[in-house]
Structures are given as structure tokens and as C-alpha cells.
Amino acid sequence: MVFECQKCGQCCHQFSITLTLEDMNREPRLWQVAIPIQQVGNPKTRAYMAEKKHTWVIGKSHSGSACPFLAPNNDCMIYETRPQICRDYPQGAKCIREMQ
Ligand code: SF4
Numbered sequence: 396m397v398f399e400c401q402k403c404g405q406c407c408h409q410f411s412i413t414l415t416l417e418d419m420n421r422e423p424r425l426w427q428v429a430i431p432i433q434q435v436g437n438p439k440t441r442a443y444m445a446e447k448k449h450t451w452v453i454g455k456s457h458s459g460s461a462c463p464f465l466a467p468n469n470d471c472m473i474y475e476t477r478p479q480i481c482r483d484y485p486q487g488a489k490c491i492r493e494m495q
């Protein structure tokens with residue numbers, strides 16, 4: 396069955412959106428909001444980034460706050476050039492909404 400996103404926006408709030416250089420080059424606006432791995436305080440996020448070789452993460456004001464590219468109607472404002480991690484989600488698993 397093909398996954399159909401319900402555009403609830405929860406994944407764009409809950410997850411750390413980690414980035415590769417390829418992501419940054421595909422969408423240069425990411426440079427304006429990206430935080431380098433050296434400045435990431437959460438040890439779990441840092442470990443994930445190191446394992447995946449993701450060297451930046453989209454900065455958010457606090458954990459659980461929205462990605463700055465999430466529009467009020469829950470559209471992604473950079474949909475065509477969004478990061479790979481957003482393209483892949485939920486990777487054949489259940490998304491947050493489906494688990495509730
Ligand atoms: S949590 Fe699931 S349904 Fe909601 S926006 Fe993300 S992928 Fe779509």
C-alpha cells in the first residue's frame with residue numbers, strides 16, 4: 396500500500412532534521428538555518444549525525460518546535476528541494492501519526 400501523508404506536520408515538529416552537504420547544495424536556504432554538528436547539544440542527535448555522516452542540523456528554537464520551512468498550512472516551503480531525510484520518511488515504517 397502506498398503511504399499517504401495526511402499533512403499533520405508532526406514529523407516536521409518532532410524530529411531533528413539532519414543534513415548532508417548534498418542537501419545544503421540542493422537547497423541553499425538551508426545554510427541560513429543550519430547548525431554544525433559541533434554545536435549540537437543533544438548527545439543522541441550528535442551520535443546519529445556522526446554515524447550517518449550528517450554534518451548539520453536544521454536549527455529550531457526548542458525541541459518539538461516546527462522546522463522553519465513548515466508553512467502554517469503544513470506545506471513544506473522547500474518541498475522540491477527538501478532534505479533527503481524528509482524525502483525518505485517514513486521509509487516503509489509507520490509515521491508518528493499512524494502510531495497514535
Ligand atoms: S507525521 Fe506522518 S502524516 Fe503527519 S506530516 Fe509527517 S509523514 Fe505526514
Ligand code: SF4
Nearest residue numbers: 407462464465471481
Ligand atoms: S524541510 Fe520540509 S519536510 Fe523537512 S522538516 Fe522542514 S518542513 Fe518538514
